[in-house]
Amino acid sequence: MSIMKRISLIFRSKANKALDRAEDPRETLDYSYQKQIELLTKVRRGVADVATSRKRVELQTTQLQRQSDKLTQQAQQALSMGREDLAREALTRKSGLTAQLQGLQEQQAQLQGEEEKLTLASQRLQAKVEAFRTRKETIKATYTAAEAQTRINEAFSGISEEMGDVGMAVQRAEDKTAQMQARAGAIDELIASGALDDATQLGGGDDIARELQAMSSQNDVEAELAALKAGNSGQQGALESGDATPTSEETTRQTHEEGSA
Amino acid sequence: MIVRILEEGQWEVADDRLADLNRLDDEVEAAVEAGDEEVFARSMAALLDAVRSAGTPLPVDALKDSDLILPPADATLEEVRDLLTDEGLIPG
Numbered sequence: 001m002s003i004m005k006r007i008s009l010i011f012r013s014k015a016n017k018a019l020d021r022a023e024d025p026r027e028t029l030d031y032s033y034q035k036q037i038e039l040l041t042k043v044r045r046g047v048a049d050v051a052t053s054r055k056r057v058e059l060q061t062t063q064l065q066r067q068s069d070k071l072t073q074q075a076q077q078a079l080s081m082g083r084e085d086l087a088r089e090a091l092t093r094k095s096g097l098t099a100q101l102q103g104l105q106e107q108q109a110q111l112q113g114e115e116e117k118l119t120l121a122s123q124r125l126q127a128k129v130e131a132f133r134t135r136k137e138t139i140k141a142t143y144t145a146a147e148a149q150t151r152i153n154e155a156f157s158g159i160s161e162e163m164g165d166v167g168m169a170v171q172r173a174e175d176k177t178a179q180m181q182a183r184a185g186a187i188d189e190l191i192a193s194g195a196l197d198d199a200t201q202l203g204g205g206d207d208i209a210r211e212l213q214a215m216s217s218q219n220d221v222e223a224e225l226a227a228l229k230a231g232n233s234g235q236q237g238a239l240e241s242g243d244a245t246p247t248s249e250e251t252t253r254q255t256h257e258e259g260s261a
Numbered sequence: 262m263i264v265r266i267l268e269e270g271q272w273e274v275a276d277d278r279l280a281d282l283n284r285l286d287d288e289v290e291a292a293v294e295a296g297d298e299e300v301f302a303r304s305m306a307a308l309l310d311a312v313r314s315a316g317t318p319l320p321v322d323a324l325k326d327s328d329l330i331l332p333p334a335d336a337t338l339e340e341v342r343d344l345l346t347d348e349g350l351i352p353g
Contacts, residue, residue, distance in 0.1 A: 002329075003289055003331075004282070005329060124321050127321040128324060131322040131323075158323060161330075168267065168268075
């Protein structure tokens, strides 16, 4: 049987099971309405939870970005003092942070998506719960035992299915968010422990992936180093062509002497 | 005919489109059985697109059962398999 058909049968059998529980048909209506309100509360709480996770990841992104900017500045500074080795070290650390930052940005986008999806789910459910409440009140007002069961069964059309859908959406969002929270927790710990200062230790994956990453990091580092050098020599040239540069020349000479000593 | 895409909503789809949908559905089903992630992702996206483009969205406050229900757009092959075996995915 087709996938579409099988899933709809499974939903229907769940809905029927839920219907069988109550004895007085009118109680079924109230019982279901109560369940709907509970689910509505749950999905709204889900939205809030996902938003909290997203904000946490945003905060981490800001922290790592700041650290990364700092390392760029340090590299610039190191190079201007003629300490290419230090500049290289700073850029290597920065390249480790860049990988972390990319991961965080992906998570942020994912959480944003979950948040929007759950918000829409809660709006859809709310509209349907409202419609159900109206229908429920009409049925109760004009209730006759003879027609009760049919009308009440009809009253559940759509709403049980929507509840199954939304219930599942909340469950999936919770699972995904929990995974991301675990990762976010790990990053918080790393930030707190200062381990990210030495981000070179962080790469995961297999040996080849690590090696490839090391190579690409190396290329990034060389490329950025070359760019910084080009920028610095440009500046240097501009300064030297001016007339007020003896201090700058002296500093350069000093650092060179220190470096070779 | 009413078709629901989980986590997205419901569409009213003309009955004469059913043959098209069934053909795409068969592809998804075969991919799920074969465990072929790549074909699964492609055929599932095609099936959902077919519903969205062939159908008219139902009003958000409509209370109607669907004739057919499709997995969420971002469902993995594994999740669809669980959905079909009635394990865990639909709470309650």
